[in-house]
Amino acid sequence: MKTSQSPMRGSLFLLLACFCLEACTAVDYITITQPLQDSETIVSSNQTFKLGFFSPANSSGRYVGIMFNVPAVAVVWVANRDRPLNDSSGTLTISGDGNLVVLNGQKEILWSSNVSNSVANSTAQLLDTGNLVLTDNPSGRTLWESFQIPTDxxxxxxxxxxxxxxxxxxxxxxxxxxxxxxxxxxxxxxxxxxxxxxxxxxxxxxxxxxxxxxxxxxxxxxxxxxxxxxxxxxxxxxxxxxxxxxxxxxxxxxxxxxxxxxxxxxxxxxxxxxxxxxxxxxxxSQCDVYGICGPFGSCKPHGSPICTCLQGFEPRDKVEWEGGNWTSGCTRREMLQCERNNSVRSEGKQDGFLKLPNTKVPDLAEWVATSEDECGTQCSNNCSCLAYASYPGIGCMHWKGSLIDIQQFSSSYGADLYIRVPYSELGKKRDMKAVIATSVIAASLFIAVSLYFCWKWWTKHKGKDQDDQVSSFEPAYNVENMVSKTGDGAKLEELPLYTYETLAKATDNFEHCNELGKGGFGQVYKGKLLDGQEIAVKRLSNTSGQGIEEFMNEVVVISKLQHRNLVRLIGCCAEREEKMLVYEYMPNKSLDFHIFDSDKPSVLDWKKRVTIVDGIGRGLLYLHRDSRLKIIHRDLKASNILLDKELRPKISDFGLARIFRGNEDQANTRRVVGTYGYIAPEYAMEGMFSEKSDVYSFGVLLLEIVTGRRNSNFYYHENELSLLGYAWKLWNEKEAVKLIDAAMFVPGIEKEVLRYVHAGLLCVQEFAKDRPDISAVLSMLNSEISDLPLPKLPAYTRRLGSSESDSSSQRVGSINNVTVTIVEGQ
Incomplete structure (x- = not known):
């Protein structure tokens, strides 16, 4: 019995082996008789690439794509990128005319290789390079390939x-x-x-x-x-x-x-x-954006600000330049001598060239067939030649128009660029050593004189007893003393010191009717100096959480800042146990006064709110990237945005700001400070703060401006924990238009407002690494970045609907808007 069945078993084994060999060998081609269904894939012979149907993240659409054949998804080519399938009935096949096509369940063509000279007998093969190739079988001629129409x-x-x-x-x-x-x-x-x-x-x-x-x-x-x-x-x-x-x-x-x-x-x-x-x-860095500094501007990634004019040039629009908008570029301070005389050379005052080493050379170079030695000479002999460079492998390059998209590298990359300048600029270069030497001598003399007077003052006062000090009319402490107490050796830059009597007189002895507002820090009073200048006096309360350290921090930080969207500090006072800061007066109060008061008609229509958001963003960009110091505000909120007479925003209150030095990107503190509702989660929970902490606060503020509702007063409305949770819910339900503040709504603004909501949700994502920087946010709002990524879950929304204790919810919200200190950071 066993003997008679042996041949049958052998035949069965052979058939199974052949079937297994065919099934286990990955097919890398498609024919008219062997199409690719949605559930199938073909794999290149080296197993590196596969071709099949896929759905992108957060999308139900089905596409045909080439991917790396690994678990970590990476789609490298898409066929029907503009016409997705709505279900899994799709097919990739060879049509009757020999083209490669994607069909839906109704056999409608959604995509085609669209080859006019195709043949019926063709095959599509996925090569080991990831290239999908359509071939004429009889001749082996390539009819079409995916490498000719790449995606991203x-x-x-x-x-x-x-x-x-x-x-x-x-x-x-x-x-x-x-x-x-x-x-x-x-x-x-x-x-x-x-x-x-x-x-x-x-x-x-x-x-x-x-x-x-x-x-x-x-x-x-x-x-x-x-x-x-x-x-x-x-x-x-x-x-x-x-x-x-x-x-x-x-x-x-x-x-x-x-x-x-x-x-x-x-x-x-x-x-x-x-x-x-x-x-x-x-x-x-920002310097990699084409022409960010405009014509004749140079960008340095770690500069502060990043844009400067080339030597011999000055900003074309000084107001825009100081405001951080450099695209208008620079213009010459002095005309070239060859332009004055309509000739290249003149006696005694010849134009020359300044060397810029390690430079990304400008765009629109003209290649000149000459030697390296002659490159500069030919440019010098042509008045329209504004710059030149010579580089191995390229040769001589000349520039005759605006010099655009220049970047300074910090190492040995780039080329040596030579810029044509008037003779007077060359003199500045030659005199630089003398200037440095003179500066060193002057500084040495100043230090010696200062040390002498300090010694004289010390010998005069060290013998005084305590009674003399108490009866003295000198203040109990002053700004100079407080600098030493805070340990901040930063130099105050020409900041006037006002007496108590001066500010008391300016505010009618701090009369209640002159009070502009108050908070956890104390009161703010309107005043007028003897010269008629209107001021706002911030009088810090002795019971305020903002003590000497915060006071001096604000004085030191803001005295160094100059930007149209930052409030200007005029001076300060430290007498009679008082700590006062003197600001420029903002007649339209703070932003919260206008957007959160539902009992009065709003003066802020959507256009004004757009201007306010843009101004806040540009002020924040200046703090983070463009000022001489990198500054994290740490208390950005609606009540700290003041509005001038034209309703332009100015960021105020730098008492909690932190200066980052060198290449510092983030810091850790055990003393978490800020305002409930605006504090980023990594800061509140771990004491970690960075630019992204301010971006989080900006995102909250952005959503508040759009909705007219305060995040910290939102609890238990619509069964949501916060405004962020409510916005996230409506966004996912595609009902975000309901967020628009009725006080400013007019037909036609919906699309733009939804972009602002989208950007706001990107800013308040739970993890700092997911949030864009403020430069990217501004590009999103201005539609310079037109396609915004999908936001992830906002912070403080994971507990929505949970049964956690009230105390845990209280940690992230409050019914007021007072700046607080939480000693919980680790």
Whole structure:
């Protein structure tokens, strides 16, 4: 019996083996008889890439895409990016005319390779490079390939190209993380005499790599040997410029992605984390935004402010420049001598060139066929030549128009740029050593004289007894003494010291009718000095949580700040155990007076609120990035936003502000200070604060301005814990339009207001790393970033509907708006 069944068993085994071999071998092709259904995938022969249907995060739409064949999802190409399927009935197949098509359940074509000369007998194959290729079977001719129409990802051996004849292959960003349709940004090559990579935002330059020197883009400071081993630019006989990258080592998974916010991100699969890790970004700082400092402006990432005019130039619009808007750029202080005389040379006062080392050279260079030695000479002999540079692998470059998109690197990257300046500017350069020497001598003399007078004062006063000190008419403590007490050696910059009598007289002896407001710090009074200047006097209460340290902190910090959206500190007083700060008077009070009072008609329509939000944001940007000191406010709220006579906002109250020095990005404290409802969770819970802490407060303030409702007074309304929770709920229900303050509503503003709500929710996300910086927020609000990412859960909303004790809820909210100190940070 066993013997007779042996051949049958052998045949059965052979059939099963053949079936298993076919089933277990990954198919990497699609034919007209072998389509790809929604539940299936094909995999490249080296198992690196797969092709199949997918849904992006937070989306139910179905798309056909090429992905890395790993658990960590990374979609590198999308077919039907503008026409998603609504269900799982989709098919990817070869049509009767030989084109590759995506069909829905009704056999309607949602996407096609659209090849006019296709043949019926064709096959689509996924190659090991991630390229999907449509081939004519009889001839083996390539009819179409996905590398010719890339989406947002740049893979090894993929070719970006461009020519003066209009041919181009560019990357195009997703609209956002949940929508792969074509976004605002594109990446490609500009086929100039010296080719460069560009990112465009709706056809406007947004980022630039600098010229190619046959091995690197010299305007990318991080272009180290890793890049040098892989990038290559080639120009063919037709003028087509093509860029590829391969890398010398094929180990590891790596690709470049053009993000929906306009950054090139280098992503590597981390073995340790099991996820994709960003190892480089084109947007390392604000200086990487094209032309941020305008014509003849230079950007320095760690400068304060980041933009300065080139030597010999001054701001074209000083008001805008001081306000942190540098796009108008700079203009010459003095005309060039060759322009005056309509000739290149004149006796005794020849123009010359100043050297800017380690520079990202300007855009729009003209390549000149000459030697390095002759490069400067030819530019000097041509009055229209405003700058020149020579670089190995590129040669001589001249610039004849506006010098735009200049950046100063801190190390040996970039090129030496020579700027044409008048003779008078050259003299300044020559006299610099003498100026330095004179300054050193003067400083030494000043220190010696100061030490002498300090010694005289000490010998005169050290013998006085305690009774003499008490009976003295000198104040019990003064500003100079308090500087030493606080340990802050920062120099006060020409800040007047007022006497108690002066301020008492200005405020009618602090008459109640002159009181502008009060809070946990004390009272604010309106006053008028003898010269007629109106002032606001902040009189700190002795019982206030703001003591000498906060008082001196505000004096030291704000005396160094000058910005149209920061309140101006005029002076201070420290006499008779009093601590008073003197500010410019704001006739329209604080923002909370206007947006939270439902008993009176609002004077703030939507247009005014937009102006106020923009002003607050620009003031915050100045504090974080553009002032000489990096400052975290730590108490940004509606009552600390004052409005001038034209309803322009000014950030006030710097008593809790913290100066960050050097490269410090965040700090830790055991003394958590701020206002309930505005404090970021990482600060309240762990004592960690940074720029993102202020961004959180800005987000709360933004939602309050839109809704006209106070976050800290929102508890138990609509069964939500806070305004943030209510906004999050309506946002997810697509009912966010209900948030709009009825006092300002007019038809037609809904779309813009929803963008502000969207940005506000991004600012109040629970984790600091998820929040954008204030520069990005302003770009979102101004629609410079058109496609906003989806917000994640706001802070303090996880406990919604929970049964936790009242005490835990009280920790994140209060019915008042008083600045508090919480000694709970770890």
């Amino acid at each position: 990802s740049y893979l090894r051996r993929m070719r970006l190209s461009s020519s003066t004849k209009g041919q181009k292959i560019r990357l195009t960003s997703w609209r956002n993380a949940s929508d792969p349709s074509i976004g605002s940004f594109s990446l490609g090559i500009e086929p100039q005499q010296t080719p460069q990579l560009f990112i465009w935002n709706d056809n406007k330059p947004y980022w630039r790599s600098g010229p190619w020197n046959s091995s690197a883009f010299i305007g990318v400071s991080a272009m180290d040997p890793v890049y040098l081993n892989g990038f290559n630019l080639v120009t063919d006989d037709t003028g087509l410029v093509s860029a590829t990258f391969t890398y010398s080592s094929d180990s590891g998974l790596l690709y470049l992605e053009l993000s929906s916010s306009g950054s090139i991100l280098q992503k590597v699969l981390s073995d340790r984390k099991g996820d994709w890790e960003v190892t480089w970004s084109s947007q390392g």
